[in-house]
Amino acid sequence: MSQSADVGGDPAHRVEVPSAGPSSVDVAAEALCCLFLLAMIAMIAAEAIARNVFGTSLQITDEVGGYLLVALTFLSMSVAESHGAFHRVELVQMRLSPAARMISQIMFDLMALAASGLVTWQLVRLALNSWRAEDVAPTPLATPLWLPQMSMGIGMALLCFALMRSIAAKVRYLRGGAAR
């Protein structure tokens, strides 16, 4: 069984993996992402109409559209993790016993947490460097770059938090199984 990246709607997982479920932070991040999506539609459609109908341009669409995508990408990661929306190849997993499956999932989550932690460190470092250097975008908006860059660090940190909650849920499930 596999789950592909090219997907929409609810994937049909055959292997059940206990999930911590979305925290209030994930719910807030999801709401924010929904607003970003609506903002993207409004701004980009307005740009297309302004250019083709009125022969003018908003001048900020490419820049702000990019920032919105960055924020959407990184803030939606923890949402996807908490909803179990990341897909996996389940060929091996479906042949494991529940306990072995859970142990392997915890190992995977620990590796993911380590990698995400290192990436978070680098993303926060980038935003802080931009802030210290007072970097601004070379555009009419002259956006301070640390602002959109910080959404990457925050999103990755939220993903780490979601992974920790996921690990805790799986450990609890394992202990519950042992007790049973």
Add this chain to the structure above:
Amino acid sequence: MTPGVELVFILVVFLALLCAGMTIPFAILVPSVLYLLTHAGLAGLKGLGLVSWGSMDSFTLSAIPLFILMAEILQESKLSLRVYRGLSTLVSWMPGGLLQTNIAGCAIFAAISGSSVVTAASIGRVALPELQRRNYSPRLSAGSLAAGGTLGILIPPSIAMIVYGTFTETSVAKLFMAGVMPGLLLTSMFMCYIACHALVQPSVSPIVKKKYSAGEILAAVVDVIPFVVLIGGTIGSIYSGLVTPTEAAAVGCVLAMIIARFWGEFNFAVLKHALQTTVRVCGNILFIVYAAYAFSYAISYAGVGEQITQFLVGLKLSRLEFFGALFVLYTVLGCLVESLGMIVVTVPLLYPVLLQYGVDPIWFGVILVLFIEMGQISPPIGINLFVIQSIWNGKLSDVVTGTIPFHLIMFVLLGLLVLFPDIAMWLPSRVAAGP
């Protein structure tokens, strides 16, 4: 370890983690970070921040969430049901009956959705109960839906093409246009096969001799028209150069909401659900794209990409031998690696070699998408097989067997594209310059 050995090691780690069941974005990100650490220690990670910012701060990639949302709005507002109902009347005269509707429905839904899975799931949910009720061949029913769904990434818009275009800095508008003719050709080939099968073996499709009244045909046209307007609006505006693919996606979302309001069941709850689903799907897809950039950065860090290019060029393969090698590589990978993973892991390595062989990146984009389509219906991990299997009560083996003829048809199209590249390249050469 030499850089080449390190790369092989990392690729093995990637495949091992993927097959063992690690979630796909992490199966790409973890080996990338590991590679940077083994190669240069913590100092190797220092470029990750800038790479992350430089890769994801992209207006072109913004088209991905917007096209996903457009399809979700139409799916949530039950418009896929209407298009299927309309098409079932309009193509009822063809041998194969509702099986033809599966392919035509998938082709139409593919033109508003960038995803094979959304296409297969949207049409499959509507079609399968009806096909089972009317005693159509389960094998052909499931096979036609799984294979028809793959049209989702060939007929524009296509998420796979947006990702490929971003990675190779190729015009997404031209890639979209390059997918149109092969997509239509593949649709026709699928429909011809179903018609021939139904004529040779009538038991696969019950013969319904129903005469539709003019009113029923008009109602069917009204069911399909909204989709035609939406497809014409998005694809037509890209072709005419009025808008970029990203702008077409945004305008398409607005149009989808208007159409859903008047033709479907659209309200705030539907919009909210479509937005939430889009965010969760994007969390997965965009993370894969991001992880792929990290992977690409990792392999370029030590100049391994250049070494691989030099090695492959040094083999002095003829163009035909090179294509043969690519054919074997992608056929095998299609069985092991999921769709976007296949693009993001191979393209950064192979793209420079393609340029050395004078391969047109637009044409190769279409070929790559066709390979991905085949991968999506190839056991053991073909996603569309499982999507269809999760919707109906039949056996997985029936879905797999049902897709085999469609798989062979895809190979035929692949051969045609190699022999006659203009099938893909004719339309892009006529695209008006975009804004």
